[in-house]
Amino acid sequence: MESSAGPSSSSSVPAVAPKGEKRRSGGTTLAEKSLKFILIDGEKAICNIDSGSACTYIQRKLDINNFVRHFRTRHSEKADAEGMAKEGDPAVRKPRLIAKRPVAIDKRLLVEVAIKLVSFHNLPVSCFEWEGMRQLFEPLLTAVGMSMDTRIIKGHVTTAAGLIKNLIAEEMRGMLVSLKIDSASRFNRHVLAVLARYATDGVIVSRTLGVLEVKERQTASFLKSQIMAVIQSYGLSIDQIFSVTCDNGANMLGAVRQLKKELEFSYLTDDASDEEDSLTDVEFVEGQESLTTALSDKLQESLNLVRCAVHTLQLAILDVVSKSNDDVKKLTLVAKKCRSVKYDKLFELHGARYPPIWGQTRWGGIYEMISKFLEQRPFFEKLAEQSQELDLTDSWQFAENYEQAFKPLFLLTKDMQAEHVSLSDFYLQWLIATRKVEMTKPNPFASELVASMSKRLSNLKQSRAFKMALYLDPRLHYAGSLLFNNEEKAEIQGYIIETLNRIQELRNTDAKAPQNMPASIYTDEADEFITQLFGTSTIESTGNDGGFLQQLKAVEVEPRRSVSFDVWKFWVDRRPTHPYSVL
Numbered sequence: 001m002e003s004s005a006g007p008s009s010s011s012s013v014p015a016v017a018p019k020g021e022k023r024r025s026g027g028t029t030l031a032e033k034s035l036k037f038i039l040i041d042g043e044k045a046i047c048n049i050d051s052g053s054a055c056t057y058i059q060r061k062l063d064i065n066n067f068v069r070h071f072r073t074r075h076s077e078k079a080d081a082e083g084m085a086k087e088g089d090p091a092v093r094k095p096r097l098i099a100k101r102p103v104a105i106d107k108r109l110l111v112e113v114a115i116k117l118v119s120f121h122n123l124p125v126s127c128f129e130w131e132g133m134r135q136l137f138e139p140l141l142t143a144v145g146m147s148m149d150t151r152i153i154k155g156h157v158t159t160a161a162g163l164i165k166n167l168i169a170e171e172m173r174g175m176l177v178s179l180k181i182d183s184a185s186r187f188n189r190h191v192l193a194v195l196a197r198y199a200t201d202g203v204i205v206s207r208t209l210g211v212l213e214v215k216e217r218q219t220a221s222f223l224k225s226q227i228m229a230v231i232q233s234y235g236l237s238i239d240q241i242f243s244v245t246c247d248n249g250a251n252m253l254g255a256v257r258q259l260k261k262e263l264e265f266s267y268l269t270d271d272a273s274d275e276e277d278s279l280t281d282v283e284f285v286e287g288q289e290s291l292t293t294a295l296s297d298k299l300q301e302s303l304n305l306v307r308c309a310v311h312t313l314q315l316a317i318l319d320v321v322s323k324s325n326d327d328v329k330k331l332t333l334v335a336k337k338c339r340s341v342k343y344d345k346l347f348e349l350h351g352a353r354y355p356p357i358w359g360q361t362r363w364g365g366i367y368e369m370i371s372k373f374l375e376q377r378p379f380f381e382k383l384a385e386q387s388q389e390l391d392l393t394d395s396w397q398f399a400e401n402y403e404q405a406f407k408p409l410f411l412l413t414k415d416m417q418a419e420h421v422s423l424s425d426f427y428l429q430w431l432i433a434t435r436k437v438e439m440t441k442p443n444p445f446a447s448e449l450v451a452s453m454s455k456r457l458s459n460l461k462q463s464r465a466f467k468m469a470l471y472l473d474p475r476l477h478y479a480g481s482l483l484f485n486n487e488e489k490a491e492i493q494g495y496i497i498e499t500l501n502r503i504q505e506l507r508n509t510d511a512k513a514p515q516n517m518p519a520s521i522y523t524d525e526a527d528e529f530i531t532q533l534f535g536t537s538t539i540e541s542t543g544n545d546g547g548f549l550q551q552l553k554a555v556e557v558e559p560r561r562s563v564s565f566d567v568w569k570f571w572v573d574r575r576p577t578h579p580y581s582v583l
Contacts, residue, residue, distance in 0.1 A: 031064045033084055038067055049075050049082075054142065056134050107144050110137075114153055115160050125150045125157075168207050169234040171200060174506045176499075177236070179244045180206075181227065190214040194230045197420075202572040204420045209234060239502060243304035243465045304465045309426045310416045312456050314363055317409055319452040320445055321366075327398040328366055332357065334390050335369055338383070346386075352379045367410040370399045405445035408436035409453075423469035424476060428563060430457055467492050468499070471555065473567050478560040493552045500548065 037049035045062040047055045049071055057070055071079040072086065079085055117123045127133050128148045141147055177198040184191050192212045198205065210230035216222055231241075321328065335355040338347075347354065355372040358365025373380060377396065384391040392399075412433040416426060434453045440446045460466055470484075471477050471492045477484065484492065561570075 030068055030084055033082055034064060034067050034071060037071070037078075037082070038062070047071075047075075049078050054138065056129075056138065057131060058129060103140070103143075105140055105144060107146055110140060110144060110146065110148075111156050114148055115156055118153060119157060119160075125153050128153060165234065168196075168209070169236075171205075171207075172196060172198065172234060172236060172240070175200070175240060176242045176503055176506060177240055178242050179231070181244060181246050192226065194227055196234075196236075202575070204568070206420070240506065242499065242502075243306050245306045245308060304463065306423075306463050306465050307460065309423070309430075309460055310363070310413060312460060313409060313413060313416070313430070313453075316449070316452045316456045317406060319456075320449045321402065321406075323360075323366065327395045327402075330395050331355075331370060331373060331392065331399065334380075334392060335373075337389055338380075343383070343387075346383060350379055352376055364410045364413050367403070367406050370402050374399055374403055401443055401445055405437055405440050405443045405449055408433040409449075422473075422568065423466050424473035424567060427457070427460075427466075427470060428475065432563075464495050468495055471496070472571065474555070474558040474561040474570065475563055475565055475567065477555065477558075479557045481556075481560075489556065493549065496552060497548065 037047070039046040039048040040062070043061050045059040045067065047057040047067070047070065049055070053075065055074060057074065059066065068084065071084055076085075114128070117127065118125050128137065129150060137148060175198050177196045180195040180197060182193040182195070184193075190213070192214055194209045194212075196207045196209050210233075212226050212230070214226070335357050339354055346352070353372065353376065355369045355376075356365065358369050373392070380390065380392060384393070412429055415421070415429060430453065434450055434457075437446055437453070438450050461470070467484075467488070471489070561567075
């Protein structure tokens, strides 16, 4: 069938009258009349009733009833003239005149808005073919002489991504950067994200270099090639990578490997009893484990691989109370059962809230569930009187002990998810949280939890990057501090000198003599606790010939700083005289 008002159609369409419509005089149906003004392109159907109206109405698959409605509402005069007006409709009204208004708009702003809609606000690229979006954008697009559809917006997004990528590559040129590799799995989709973190103009920035959806079998060679391709696409050389942090959640299995002196590879482990916490795709887990091994083989001469500290905290929690604990299972079962329709009115009547059901990969989920039960304990006790399946009599004591002992760790987990938390900040807060847990004794979980946290923290401290961070933090390493012995200090100084040499090769910076800093006063409880652990500050004068090693040793005679002291600003301010402050 051909359109009488445009090019010939590519397929014939049966002329079926719209629902409720009868054949008009002369035997012509509304469908037959409408088809004369519909341009068929494959499965698409395009409005062609009025070439002068700039109408962009398109159907992905022809629906004649919707086209009749479109003609009657958007092209009422034409529809009336062609005999498509609905019988009994009032006389066709003149189209509403819309006053023209001056608007500050140009192509660049329109493109920016379009890109944000699909990349930031998560609208599909096809949104610009929606009728409502067309009504909004068409006047603006016409005014600046441009168009927008799925193909065009894809091109704009690709161009913008290329420009951003070039800016990031330029920003990282000559920089020493730390990489972070995140992984996630949901509904059988596996994603790897590669991020870079570094300091520019005294500010720590984090840039997403690539997000890869992994669809192939996750062998070590495949995963390594994908990540290396991302790194190299920004012009990053291996010499520019200071460390890689693997933040892989509960699905990272294996053993902590101690590699060569040039590489401290700390890998998140889980005991055999924790295997049920891993995600469903075993091949993805094995691929991730092999990936880190392959990366270490490739980069072992210049790279520090660091375990995820926050995930290590979750392992310390599971060391004491696992997700398979009988009381945890009972509380989880009740949290699910109380969502039954038969309890809806009771929850609504008492203004109660459902306890959240924790997820396998959600940190702190068990604590949040238990805390919500305790917060509404009187309500749930009354609820149990009416329904035995919701009875928690045998689990309330467990819930109280859990909430008391694990609260410091839950709060620590939340704090550690801030925009930037240094290794030494994490170390300090870990110590303080451990002390708070210890103060809950005789809580039955306290002793075991403190022991687990101490063991896990000891493993974290084996990382070279971790040791350097602690060494350069005057809140922990100061005159008289017992944090490191002389042998450890010499070893860490070697690490820092090695790293500085890499920085000098990249930036060709010169070291200058250090300068003295005034002491600060620390009196709060947390500072007293750190003093008990590492000793008081005893400042001694030392000679200084301006050499870099002397500058490092001068760190050891720094005055003790308060726990709330801003260490990052401390070294940024000292950067002109202390070259290692760029680490």
